[in-house]
C-alpha cells in the first residue's frame with residue numbers, strides 16, 4: 070500500500086494529483102490535427118454508420134452520470150445531435166421510445182456497475198448499438214458493449230471518483246469533436262478545439278496550486294452542516310459533482326443546483342451558517358451567476374467562489390475566492406471540479422472521516 074500511495078496520505082489525493090497525466094493518457098493518439106478531429110480505434114462502427122446517428126443516449130450512475138450531463142451539453146453544442154441523459158437504474162426498468170439510429174453510451178469507471186450493465190443489455194436487446202466509455206479494461210460493461218473508448222486513467226482506488234470523472238469529460242469532448250467533424254463542425258473549429266484540449270493537462274496542473282487556499286477555506290467552514298453548490302451551463306454538472314463529493318466523503322449535506330434554479334426553492338436554505346459554493350468562471354453566463362451570488366449575499370449566506378485568476382469583480386461579492394486558470398467554456402468542467410474535489414477532501418480530513426473508504430459505500434456497486 071505504502072508504495073502505491075507514492076508519498077500521498079490517501080489514494081483520493083494521489084488520484085486528484087494524477088489528473089494531468091490521466092488527461093494526457095486519455096488524449097494520447099486520439100487527436101488528429103491533419104483532419105482536425107479525434108480518432109477512436111474501438112467504436113466498431115463505420116463513419117457512415119456514425120454519421121447516420123440521430124440521437125444519443127448517455128447513461129450511467131453517480132459521478133459517471135454527472136459526466137453524462139457534461140457530454141449532453143458538449144455533443145449538442147458541437148455535433149448538433151440530440152442527447153438524452155438517463156440514470157441507468159431508471160433506464161433499465163423504463164420503456165422509453167427509442168428511435169432507430171440511436172446510439173447508447175454506458176459511462177462507467179469500473180465497468181461493473183450493475184445498473185449500467187443492465188441498462189446497456191436492455192437497450193442492446195431492443196436492437197440499439199451500445200458503446201462503453203470505461204476505465205477498467207476487459208470489465209463486464211466493456212465486454213457487453215458493441216465497442217467503446219477506454220479512459221486509460223489508471224487504477225482508481227479511492228471510493229470518491231476523481232481522475233475517472235475528468236477523463237470521462239475529456240473523452241466526451243473528443244467524441245463531441247469527432248461527431249461534430251462528421252457533420253457541421255468546420256476545420257477551423259476542430260483545430261481550435263484540439264489546441265484547447267492540448268492546454269488542458271497544464272490548466273489542471275495549475276488548478277492544483279489552489280490546494281493551500283482550499284485548505285484554508287475548508288478550515289473556515291468546517292462546522293457547516295449544509296452546503297449549496299451552484300453553477301450554470303457547463304458548470305451545472307460541476308455543481309452536482311462538487312455536492313456529491315462532499316456528501317460521500319465528509320457526510321456534510323450538500324445540494325447542487327443550476328444557480329438560477331435556487332430562487333425556486335433552495336434559497337430558503339440560505340442562512341449565515343450555510344455556505345454557497347458558486348462556480349463562476351468567465352463565460353456567457355458570468356454576469357447572471359454574479360447576480361445569483363448577490364441574491365445569496367443579500368440573504369446573509371457566506372459565499373465561496375471558484376473564479377478565474379483574472380477576475381477582478383468577484384472579490385467584492387464573495388467572502389472567499391478560489392482561483393483557477395481561464396479555459397474555454399466547453400473545457401471548464403475538467404478544470405473547475407479540481408478545487409471542489411480538494412475541498413471535499415479537506416473537509417473530510419478535518420472531520421476525521423475515512424477519505425478512501427467512506428461509510429456505507431463501495432467502490433463499485435455490483436448489486437442492485
Ligand code: AGP
Nearest residue numbers: 131132133177178179182229230
Ligand atoms: C463517485 O464518487 C461515486 N463513488 C459513485 O457515484 C460512482 O461514480 C458510481 O457508483 C458509478 O460507478 P462507475 O463509474 O464505476 O460505474
